[in-house]
Amino acid sequence: xxxxxxxxxxxxxxxxxxxxxxxxxxxxxxxxxxxxxxxxxxxxxxxxxxxxxxxxxxxxxxxxxxxxxxxxxxxxxxxxxxxxxxxxxxxxxxxxxxxxxxxxxxxxxxxxxxxxxxxxxxxxxxxxxxxxxxxxxxxxxxxxxxxxxxxxxxxxxxxxxxxxxxxxxxxxxxxxxxxxxxxxxxxxxxxxxxxxxxxxxxxxxxxxxxxxxxxxxxxxxxxxxxxxxxxxxxxxxxxxxxxxxxxxxxxxxxxxxxxxxxxxxxxxxxxxxxxxxxxxxxxxxxxxxxxxxxxxxxxxxxxxxxxxxxxxxxxxxxxxxxxxxxxxxxxxxxxxxxxxxxxxxxxxxxxxxxxxxxxxxxxxxxxxxxxxxxxxxxxxxxxxxxxxxxxxxxxxxxxxxxxxxxxxxxxxxxxxxxxxxxxxxxxxxxxxxxxxxxxxxxxxxxxxxxxxxxxxxxxx
Amino acid sequence: xxxxxxxxxxxxxxxxxxxxxxxxxxxxxxxxxxxxxxxxxxxxxxxxxxxxxxxxxxxxxxxxxxxxxxxxxxxxxxxxxxxxxxxxxxxxxxxxxxxxxxxxxxxxxxxxxxxxxxxxxxxxxxxxxxxxxxxxxxxxxxxxxxxxxxxxxxxxxxxxxxxxxxxxxxxxxxxxxxxxxxxxxxxxxxxxxxxxxxxxxxxxxxxxxxxxxxxxxxxxxxxxxxxxxxxxxxxxxxxxxxxxxxxxxxxxxxxxxxxxxxxxxxxxxxxxxxxxxxxxxxxxxxxxxxxxxxxxxxxxxxxxxxxxxxxxxxxxxxxxxxxxxxxxxxxxxxxxxxxxxxxxxxxxxxxxxxxxxxxxxxxxxxxxxxxxxxxxxxxxxxxxxxxxxxxxxxxxxxxxxxxxxxxxxxxxxxxxxxxxxxxxxxxxxxxxxxxxxxxxxxxxxxxxxxxxxxxxxxxxxxxxxxxxxxx
Numbered sequence: 001x002x003x004x005x006x007x008x009x010x011x012x013x014x015x016x017x018x019x020x021x022x023x024x025x026x027x028x029x030x031x032x033x034x035x036x037x038x039x040x041x042x043x044x045x046x047x048x049x050x051x052x053x054x055x056x057x058x059x060x061x062x063x064x065x066x067x068x069x070x071x072x073x074x075x076x077x078x079x080x081x082x083x084x085x086x087x088x089x090x091x092x093x094x095x096x097x098x099x100x101x102x103x104x105x106x107x108x109x110x111x112x113x114x115x116x117x118x119x120x121x122x123x124x125x126x127x128x129x130x131x132x133x134x135x136x137x138x139x140x141x142x143x144x145x146x147x148x149x150x151x152x153x154x155x156x157x158x159x160x161x162x163x164x165x166x167x168x169x170x171x172x173x174x175x176x177x178x179x180x181x182x183x184x185x186x187x188x189x190x191x192x193x194x195x196x197x198x199x200x201x202x203x204x205x206x207x208x209x210x211x212x213x214x215x216x217x218x219x220x221x222x223x224x225x226x227x228x229x230x231x232x233x234x235x236x237x238x239x240x241x242x243x244x245x246x247x248x249x250x251x252x253x254x255x256x257x258x259x260x261x262x263x264x265x266x267x268x269x270x271x272x273x274x275x276x277x278x279x280x281x282x283x284x285x286x287x288x289x290x291x292x293x294x295x296x297x298x299x300x301x302x303x304x305x306x307x308x309x310x311x312x313x314x315x316x317x318x319x320x321x322x323x324x325x326x327x328x329x330x331x332x333x334x335x336x337x338x339x340x341x342x343x344x345x346x347x348x349x350x351x352x353x354x355x356x357x358x359x360x361x362x363x364x365x366x367x368x369x370x371x372x373x374x375x376x377x378x379x380x381x382x383x384x385x386x387x388x389x390x391x392x393x394x395x396x397x398x399x400x401x402x403x404x405x406x407x408x409x410x411x412x413x414x415x416x417x418x419x420x421x422x423x424x425x426x427x428x429x430x431x432x433x434x435x436x437x438x439x440x441x442x443x444x445x446x447x448x449x450x451x452x453x454x455x456x457x458x459x460x
Numbered sequence: 461x462x463x464x465x466x467x468x469x470x471x472x473x474x475x476x477x478x479x480x481x482x483x484x485x486x487x488x489x490x491x492x493x494x495x496x497x498x499x500x501x502x503x504x505x506x507x508x509x510x511x512x513x514x515x516x517x518x519x520x521x522x523x524x525x526x527x528x529x530x531x532x533x534x535x536x537x538x539x540x541x542x543x544x545x546x547x548x549x550x551x552x553x554x555x556x557x558x559x560x561x562x563x564x565x566x567x568x569x570x571x572x573x574x575x576x577x578x579x580x581x582x583x584x585x586x587x588x589x590x591x592x593x594x595x596x597x598x599x600x601x602x603x604x605x606x607x608x609x610x611x612x613x614x615x616x617x618x619x620x621x622x623x624x625x626x627x628x629x630x631x632x633x634x635x636x637x638x639x640x641x642x643x644x645x646x647x648x649x650x651x652x653x654x655x656x657x658x659x660x661x662x663x664x665x666x667x668x669x670x671x672x673x674x675x676x677x678x679x680x681x682x683x684x685x686x687x688x689x690x691x692x693x694x695x696x697x698x699x700x701x702x703x704x705x706x707x708x709x710x711x712x713x714x715x716x717x718x719x720x721x722x723x724x725x726x727x728x729x730x731x732x733x734x735x736x737x738x739x740x741x742x743x744x745x746x747x748x749x750x751x752x753x754x755x756x757x758x759x760x761x762x763x764x765x766x767x768x769x770x771x772x773x774x775x776x777x778x779x780x781x782x783x784x785x786x787x788x789x790x791x792x793x794x795x796x797x798x799x800x801x802x803x804x805x806x807x808x809x810x811x812x813x814x815x816x817x818x819x820x821x822x823x824x825x826x827x828x829x830x831x832x833x834x835x836x837x838x839x840x841x842x843x844x845x846x847x848x849x850x851x852x853x854x855x856x857x858x859x860x861x862x863x864x865x866x867x868x869x870x871x872x873x874x875x876x877x878x879x880x881x882x883x884x885x886x887x888x889x890x891x892x893x894x895x896x897x898x899x900x901x902x903x904x905x906x907x908x909x910x911x912x913x914x915x916x917x918x919x920x921x922x923x924x925x926x927x928x929x930x931x
Contacts, residue, residue: 038724049737052734052737084736099578099581120567120735121555123738125810125814128724129553131723131817132720133720133724134721142716150709240701242605253594253597257582257583258585261582261585265499267576268499268576269498269499275570276575277510280559284533288531291528349577353577353579366578370578375578
């Protein structure tokens with residue numbers, strides 16, 4: 001053990017002297033800090049944008065109060081009044097932005113049919129969303145392995161190529177101890193960097209201290225260990241530095257770039273989703289046919305769903321708001337099963353990726369980080385369900401006014417239901433990710449140890 | 461020089477590692493082409509079918525009031541460009557369908573990215589992806605030892621002793637490597653071209669052919685840059701290991717870190733206004749006038765007064781036109797103008813955000829080839845905006861024709877409907893993607909950046925080589 005510590009301390013001196021390596025670590029630290037800065041400012045910007053929405057609703061209400069000074073038909077208000085369903089980020093989203101820039105963070109809703117409002121997208125710059133986010137998760141998943149590769153590709157080969165290994169192995173040390181000390185030293189440095197960045201990120205984002213803190217740290221640690229395992233395997237293979245560098249970068253390319261993009265193609269082909277556009281076309285057809293159908297037919301279908309309004313007066317006039325909103329709702333009803341199939345199809349795509357991510361620890365880590373941040377597809381689907389429930393509650397608020405012919409007064413604006421939704425971390429996904437990563441780490445480290453045992457380390 | 465080129469070419473082909481790697485790259489290119497074509501066809505079919513469906517629905521409407529038809533509206537689906545099967549560009553991150561209706565301009569919805577999990581953030585396996593990132597990596601593996609190996613084995617001195625100059629050696633090597641790279645990439649591109657032009661939809665399309673030729677040429681320049689750059693680095697570095705590490709470091713910096721950093725920085729510097737905020741502002745200006753002194757109600761009243769005066773009558777009933785129809789047309793013209801200003805401002809913001817990345821193309825060839833490639837493929841942001849504008853032009857034209865029909869119905873139009881055959885005479889949405897001539901001016905910067913790189917590297921790089929030490 002004493003030999004191990006001697007070697008360890010010499011590695012430290014060696015490291016301090018190697019300007020290139022210190023520079024690389026500094027570079028990673030800088031990119032990590034930028035990632036944290038970008039993630040937190042991006043989430044802060046989203047929070048600020050969401051905070052302006054009540055002001056827009058307020059302006060809308062003020063305008064309506066001028067337009068309709070006295071008590072008025074609730075149908076008019078339902079038509080002109082808009083509110084927002086809002087998707088607030090969890091503080092963890094700042095560390096892993098996921099799809100929060102691709103999917104809209106709010107939905108503008110009126111009392112009209114839900115499904116031609118629910119899928120509206122926000123203004124986004126496609127060049128930016130294509131390029132992706134520079135958040136802490138990106139630094140940990142993409143760049144940290146590259147640092148590990150840079151630190152480890154010439155672990156023994158450099159010493160061999162410089163002729164030092166012969167001298168070293170002539171001393172009374174076991175080659176495995178040399179290798180162990182070198183790896184442990186580098187693992188120490190990288191782990192310290194990862195923990196430091198994670199700590200800074202958590203403090204900056206102001207995350208609550210709960211089970212997710214150790215989960216994030218465990219995830220980063222296991223992911224680093226996996227890459228050290230790969231480095232161990234390649235080192236035990238004992239080739240020239242250039243070959244090691246190519247091999248390690250090849251593994252990185254396969255696991256971080258090729259497998260994910262091929263998997264993405266495979267999943268899209270294996271789980272085709274019924275196009276969302278089909279359901280909006282169908283809904284439009286249903287709603288507009290409502291104008292051309294006899295009113296009693298529409299109302300009877302509607303009363304089948306809402307028998308409590310059956311005893312209301314028969315519509316004899318050319319236009320009545322309660323008839324209008326009845327066929328809006330029937331339009332939604334006509335596509336309800338399609339809408340469910342669409343959401344389920346998306347969820348199934350996500351689930352299939354989660355099942356198949358065992359092929360690449362990078363995908364495991366990225367999905368788990370996003371699950372922790374509540375910033376992936378399931379969070380958005382949960383938000384959409386929540387927005388749909390909000391739309392239900394709006395209808396429940398307006399229907400009595402419409403069907404009992406009670407006028408809408410200025411005081412009613414304040415009684416209208418409000419919506420708020422904050423994404424939740426998907427802890428089951430995180431736990432599954434942790435156990436899968438643990439499995440990968442064990443497998444790759446075991447392979448490394450076997451290789452080190454089998455192939456004795458040679459000085460030449 | 462020729463014999464050096466030949467030597468490099470042959471010894472490359474004999475190198476097993478290179479053969480395996482290039483077989484891998486070739487396989488990926490072929491997979492990407494085939495998969496690209498399959499997904500292209502599915503999407504194209506889906507969108508064409510949807511467009512035909514909504515067009516038929518529009519034509520076969522029953523007797524309706526024209527303003528009801530304006531609210532019924534239509535959809536515009538964005539057809540994918542032919543070459544987008546090689547480079548999908550921003551297509552997966554832009555919406556595919558926009559609902560066209562009276563009074564408002566809707567967002568383009570249902571992007572591919574919104575229909576998949578965050579896995580799509582790892583990047584898509586397209587031909588462009590292989591060509592932009594993986595082939596350069598192959599070139600680096602091929603060329604990093606160009607000079608260092610000769611130096612390490614001492615053959616460089618022998619070569620120079622025969623009277624050749626360093627510059628000649630370098631050019632010979634560059635030529636040899638270029639041949640080897642062409643051998644890997646050309647078959648895949650030829651196959652892609654064959655696949656493209658055997659599909660009946662593209663037969664005898666000269667614009668597409670011209671785009672494909674320029675596409676191939678740009679990548680030829682791009683690969684040439686990497687070959688020359690790698691040879692230069694190899695000449696300037698002391699050992700093969702140092703050369704390889706330097707080149708890989710540059711690849712990571714240029715291919716992974718810089719594009720993301722510049723895109724994110726651009727977005728932080730020029731924040732985007734939300735759709736909700738923008739719509740509220742548009743509504744405000746359309747209601748109260750752009751300057752706040754020209755409210756909608758006053759404008760409507762002025763129109764009515766002008767109509768009464770024009771026809772010399774004293775009440776609305778005696779007018780030959782429907783006042784509501786004329787007011788509607790004027791309102792639409794006003795709000796469309798307001799929308800246009802706001803969309804122009806939004807697109808200007810996007811352009812400001814992207815400009816940082818475009819200028820970074822001068823420092824980083826990857827950020828030059830990327831916009832150039834998608835621009836030629838017709839899948840970049842400019843082409844997307846062209847579609848948006850075409851959809852809006854159609855929407856505006858349609859709504860105004862319907863408003864015209866309403867106006868011509870005269871007083872009491874609300875009680876009446878127009879015959880079903882009226883809707884058959886209105887045009888349906890048919891999108892024609894812009895041609896190369898339209899696209900080229902937008903691609904000036906990336907083209908200039910690539911050519912500049914090629915010239916600077918061939919001139920300065922080779923000068924550096926001839927000054928390099930031999931031993």
